[in-house]
């Protein structure tokens with residue numbers, strides 16, 4: 001038992017991930033693809049569900065308590081403006097670079113060119129159509145912005161509407177600051193509560209190796225690597241673009257701009273990456289991302305608790321890469337020429353749409369329809385292209401979610417350093433590993 005805890009958590013989590021892939025594929029091989037998925041879901045699916053429920057349980061209290069205590073710790077509401085401005089600027093900047101990398105890779109590798117327009121005639125797109133309609137129902141941009149203001153903050157907390165929770169927490173923190181002397185005990189209370197929730201997160205993370213193992217086994221037993229055959233080039237293009245973005249863009253920010261060594265960054269964030277990869281949800285990964293960024297990367301809680309929840313909802317570089325790639329994939333498969341203007345339109349569209357994508361599984365794919373229409377694919381055909389990819393989306397989603405949360409962590413590190421609330425000693429404490 002002692003030996004188990006002596007091994008660093010991130011090593012246990014990565015080992016569990018690899019073991020899960022192996023066991024899932026072995027089950028698929030041994031039992032056949034029809035029964036392996038059901039078998040894995042019945043026998044170990046519960047372990048993955050337990051882990052997911054445990055981390056989801058922490059999202060709302062963690063965001064609420066740490067964000068209020070973070071705002072109070074800033075001591076000055078004006079600092080919020082500079083912090084928010086920097087974070088949002090970085091989000092858009094990195095997402096723009098991400099789409100560009102995606103479009104370059106998509107142009108070089110031509111993931112859709114081996115398919116012909118007829119491929120899509122046999123696709124059953126009903127499931128996608130109804131989900132896309134539901135996503136559309138979210139309303140226009142003004143409406144969406146209005147929705148950020150909760151009419152009942154307690155309801156927002158209860159339903160886990162993260163943007164509304166962020167909005168109210170920031171205002172509440174400002175309220176405590178403005179209350180001066182009388183507000184101080186409230187500030188202390190939120191500090192203490194935030195500390196307590198962070199401690200629970202650390203306990204829950206001990207379940208991560210088992211949860212990640214179970215989630216990976218189920219995905220592999222259920223879906224297998226079949227995706228590599230049918231959508232091999234698209235998968236390759238996405239994984240390659242994401243890896244390049246993680247190395248070049250985030251590496252460039254950490255090393256080139258912030259002048260920090262790279263190793264502690266990638267090691268420090270690896271738990272969150274493994275959880276993102278196995279859950280396909282930036283939202284569900286949020287508690288782990290906050291803990292990793294705060295405890296391993298030395299980013300102050302005031303930044304981690306404000307920049308990361310916002311990032312998990314609006315900063316999705318992996319999703320933007322993907323949306324750009326799907327647009328090119330569709331155009332190539334349907335033999336459509338893409339002009340330079342259309343490339344630019346796709347890039348803008350992918351950036352904007354990725355902001356609107358929710359941090360939940362498959363959100364990105366459903367929104368790719370918007371980018372497909374930019375390259376001249378009709379609405380009906382767009383749904384067919386998406387319906388074609390949909391059954392295999394999981395393995396693609398895993399990689400883009402991993403990229404999404406890595407981007408959030410890189411931006412949080414940069415903002416913390418610029419705001420002077422970055423503990424470089426914690427970041428550099430390599431002996432942790």
Ligand code: ASP
Pocket residue numbers: 280281282283316318319357358359360361362363364365397400401404
């Ligand atoms: N699953 C992704 C996330 O949660 C969103 C997407 O589908 O691209 O970050």
